Amino acid sequence: MQHNFLKPYYSIYQRFGCSGELYVNDVLVYSFFGDRTQEGGSTGAVPINNALLESGKYKVIGRMFPRFSNETITEEDYMSLDFHVAEAEGPLGTMKKTRYKFHPRIEQPWDGLSENINYPVFEIATEIEVELPFVLDGWQNSVDLSKMKEEKLFEEVFAFYNQLYLVMESHNVGKYLELSKEKMKLQEKAFYFSEERKASFQKGAMQIFGQELQMVPMKKDELRIQVMGHGKLVRLVRLDGTEALKFKSPDPENHSDIEFEVKLHKRDAKKGLSII
Template sequence: MHNFKKPLYSVYPRMYCSGTVYVNDVPVVDWYGGETKDGGFGGDTMINQALLQSGKYTVVGKMYPRLGKTVLDEDDTMSVDFFCADAENWKASRSVFRPKIESPWDGLSTEIRYPHFEIVGEIEAELPFVLDGWQNSVDLKDMKKEDLFDEVLKYYRQIRSVLLEHNAGKYLEMSKEKMELQEQALYYTEDRKKSFLAGADQLFSQNLEVEELNEADLRLEIIGYGKLVRLMRKDGMQPLQFKSPDIEKQSNIELEVKLHMRTKEKGFSII
């Protein structure tokens, strides 16, 4: 274990396929769409906001075929490294805190046609807080899938209407719970908070077009061991997107949204 006052835990996936990395049954990295056709994805992703408190947690890497393929093959791989660092001295203190998990080093068997593949591991985290996230929220698995989908879609449409208005203030107000959770989990300084808000204002001020929200193209995903829910497009992309001002140079800007219900009376909110 560490002796950091402000530990920052992160995963560093390397994905040469489409896929998602889950920590505590919460997706922390999604990689799908046109960018998966060639090359791969790699990057450090903080996970304190998915952990919420000290404990042992399952990490799952779900591998899927690249866009245009139907099965995984020997060229498709995924690995996940694990790091911990002191938030106040990140570069100097960052170190591996458990061995990586990975798909077979020599590739998947050519004799089996894998539509998907999973790699699984466990981590143990020691954090100086217990955050009020979704642990005690309504168990959404108890709801009828059809009713849940309809309610979630209704809320996504409310969010989309705010995007169409380019109303950054309203979107930030709807995202207040998520922002507060991230600020606590990732030890945001006042400067970091201001930078985040400025980034949101800059994005919304571009008055970009918003992608359509087509019900037939969406699927429901219940996560967080039943306490969280989100919609995803059937191609693996986020449903809420600003259209790129120049698609040749930059892909659409995806807005990642997860919902929970503190109580059925209060209804859904972004977390």
């Protein structure tokens, strides 16, 4: 469905009643893992402009996994995805007033997954078409990392993550923001950040680092590598599916650890990895 928005803002409203992942354009945009998935679920809007990069048709995949401590998906587990677009240009409240569904909802079979089949994973998928007023300089033309030997790639990625871990452990927010500037620049264009919004983004990071929280230890044998973005992006993730980089929660009884999702790419073969 076409729109006449000056600054279209695309999002997916997710409802996860299980562990799961959400991919757009073969890029992970949301995940829900760890002990927080034992009961209840996750709901909320996931902005996706930064994963789309330009106008076109894109595959969206919702991947269901068993809840924490379960081995298979049960018939009670669920996932649904709604697709929204809104106008970001205008006074406060414009997005809420203009938001509409541009694509039909997708969800797991309406009567639940069969209780007679033990699903270790279940996918729901669709194709969406979007119109954007920009072409972002993302990872489209970056090095195809899937062609590298996995062991060598893992060592490179771990070395970068370890560098970032030390920056976070020392609560050096300035260095963290410097290492993240390529990603920030892309997000600023994708989501039409005003100067006020840019300042707010940096202030949020400073507030998190300012708490001087402890890092959750990151051990090499407790991590696995994920290549995505049609081979152009890579990340490390813990074996339980949670992020490799995270601060310990200041209130563990009521809140989960503070996770940092980091994707890397190589602009060209001569350049090292960088956050995107």
